[in-house]
Amino acid sequence: LIEGESYTVNVSVTNRSTKAGEPWEATLTLDIDAYITGVGYLISPTRDTYAFDAGETHTFSYTLEIPLGYGGLSGSIDANVLDPNDNVIASASEPINVISVEIVYDATVIIGA
Numbered sequence: 001l002i003e004g005e006s007y008t009v010n011v012s013v014t015n016r017s018t019k020a021g022e023p024w025e026a027t028l029t030l031d032i033d034a035y036i037t038g039v040g041y042l043i044s045p046t047r048d049t050y051a052f053d054a055g056e057t058h059t060f061s062y063t064l065e066i067p068l069g070y071g072g073l074s075g076s077i078d079a080n081v082l083d084p085n086d087n088v089i090a091s092a093s094e095p096i097n098v099i100s101v102e103i104v105y106d107a108t109v110i111i112g113a
Contacts, residue, residue, distance in 0.1 A: 001064075001066050001096055001097065001098050001099065002066065002098070002099045002101060003066050003067065003068050003069065003070045003071040003098050003099065003100060003101050004066060004067070004068040004101055005066050006063060006064070006065050006066070007063070007064040007065075007066070008061055008062070008063060008064070009032075009034065009043065009061070009062045009063075009064050009077060010059050010060070010061050011030060011032060011059065011060045011061075011062070011079050011092075012057055012058070012059045012060075013028060013030055013050075013052075013057065013058055013059075013060070013081055013090075014055070014056070014057040015028060015052035015053070015054065015055060015056050015057075016055070017052075017054070022054075023054035023055050024054050025051070025052060025053050025054050025056075026051075026052055026083070026084075027049060027050070027051045027052070027084055028049070028050060028052055028081055028082065028083065028084075028089075029047055029048065029049045029050075029081070029082040029084075029086075030047070030048045030049075030050070030060055030079060030080070030081055030082075031045065031046070031047050031079065031080045031081075031082060032045075032046050032048075032060070032062065032077070032078065032079045032080075033045040033046065033077070033078055034062075034064055034075065034076070034077040034078075034096065035075045035076065036070060036073045036074070036075040036096065036098070037073070037074060037075045038073075039070070039073060039075075042064050042065065042066065042075070042096075043062050043063075043064055043077070046062065048060050064077075066098055068101070070098045071098055071099060071100025071101060072098065072100050073098050074095065074096055074097045074098065075095075075096045076093050076094060076095050076096055077093070077094045077096060078091070078092075078093045079091065079092050079093075
């Protein structure tokens with residue numbers, strides 16, 4: 001990722017719940033956050049609940065803004081899927097490495113009397 005840029009983070013969740021071995025509908029919750037280590041959150045901890053049909057996949061989208069000055073820093077995007085009792089049933093983590101944008105030095109000098 002490049003500092004000063006904005007990105008869309010898409011997280012896809014597929015309901016693989018079963019009942020008596022048969023695919024079954026379920027209401028699942030996605031907990032997600034994105035952070036830079038030692039700095040703070042880029043996506044504040046967010047919780048989205050969705051009623052899935054059996055075998056259904058739903059994609060959740062979030063905006064990720066990388067502020068200028070974060071070049072060279074790292075962190076991660078973390079996602080957990082919870083059942084209706086708040087038990088984690090699936091998780092994923094993706095590292096974030098922020099690429100620095102070069103400073104273009106420039107100046108104007110005026111000497112006058």
